[in-house]
Amino acid sequence: MKVFTVRASSLPKFADRELSWAARHFDPVKEACLAAITTNGGKPARGIGAIVGSANHFGALEMLKDTHLTGRPNFDIGLHNAIAHFKGEMVDLKTVHIDDLTKSVDAGVKQITKMMEAFYNTYAIHSDPSKYLEHEVFVKINQFLRVGGKLDNLRNNWKLQDYKFGRDLSAYFAQLGAYLAGIAESFENAKNLTAELIWTPRVGVDALQPVARIIPMNAEACLEAFWNVIFKIRDRIQKWNSDRNPKYLIFGRNGDSKYCKKQYCLAWGTDICDQWIDLDKFKEGPKEWATW
Numbered sequence: 001m002k003v004f005t006v007r008a009s010s011l012p013k014f015a016d017r018e019l020s021w022a023a024r025h026f027d028p029v030k031e032a033c034l035a036a037i038t039t040n041g042g043k044p045a046r047g048i049g050a051i052v053g054s055a056n057h058f059g060a061l062e063m064l065k066d067t068h069l070t071g072r073p074n075f076d077i078g079l080h081n082a083i084a085h086f087k088g089e090m091v092d093l094k095t096v097h098i099d100d101l102t103k104s105v106d107a108g109v110k111q112i113t114k115m116m117e118a119f120y121n122t123y124a125i126h127s128d129p130s131k132y133l134e135h136e137v138f139v140k141i142n143q144f145l146r147v148g149g150k151l152d153n154l155r156n157n158w159k160l161q162d163y164k165f166g167r168d169l170s171a172y173f174a175q176l177g178a179y180l181a182g183i184a185e186s187f188e189n190a191k192n193l194t195a196e197l198i199w200t201p202r203v204g205v206d207a208l209q210p211v212a213r214i215i216p217m218n219a220e221a222c223l224e225a226f227w228n229v230i231f232k233i234r235d236r237i238q239k240w241n242s243d244r245n246p247k248y249l250i251f252g253r254n255g256d257s258k259y260c261k262k263q264y265c266l267a268w269g270t271d272i273c274d275q276w277i278d279l280d281k282f283k284e285g286p287k288e289w290a291t292w
């Protein structure tokens with residue numbers, strides 16, 4: 001049997017919506033969803049907030065890439081790469097779900113510029129040169145399952161830093177825990193590991209851009225969350241391989257999640273899941289008593 005690699009960045013989704021995670025990352029469920037979506041009409045659109053976030057993330061790593069050689073981050077390279085990445089993702093606007101903060105490509109470019117400025121001026125310029133940037137780590141779970149991921153930055157004093165760019169912030173315990181476990185597996189001398197999130201908020205185009213925030217995380221709690229989630233994934237996959245029926249409902253659903261929407265979940269609108277509802281449809285009902 002092939003080794004299945006779970007990406008560390010996908011773990012927070014599993015903790016919130018197991019079946020939605022499987023629809024995106026576990027091939028048998030993903031294929032069933034894609035087939036169902038074809039017959040239902042249309043893949044879900046990608047949220048523009050996620051596109052702005054990943055463009056900033058890409059730019060931030062480019063900005064820091066040569067700090068071990070030059071001693072300073074390069075703002076121009078970071079910004080150029082972030083905007084190029086964003087524009088490349090915005091070619092087919094039909095596949096993008098626009099939100100109230102970022103209503104156009106121009107607005108996205110302005111936001112990325114503000115966010116990169118905040119990241120550079122309030123975090124990057126004050127940081128030591130990076131020791132391990134975008135460093136790939138793995139954690140072996142058993143002979144068929146492992147976790148892999150590229151951590152953003154591992155500092156000299158074994159401090160893990162993970163960069164987030166977005167309107168809201170989650171804690172990402174399980175994702176950081178996966179990196180911490182991966183560091184412990186990769187580096188024999190790793191000790192006293194700590195972790196931080198560096199969050200640069202996305203706000204409206206005309207709003208004042210907040211500074212980048214440094215959020216210390218409890219490393220032990222991150223590790224505990226990681227092992228908790230990955231053991232659940234291991235158990236679900238074992239069950240999937242041994243049971244015949246019912247397949248999809250091995251994975252938990254969470255129709256209450258704020259991400260239980262067409263733009264976030266491949267299973268939404270299909271009969272793979274029994275916990276989605278098209279609430280927008282009800283907003284279009286009659287407005288006056290008289291019309292009932």
Ligand code: SF4
Binds near residue numbers: 254259260266267
């Ligand atoms: S439609 Fe909602 S409940 Fe069902 S898998 Fe997707 S996110 Fe989970």
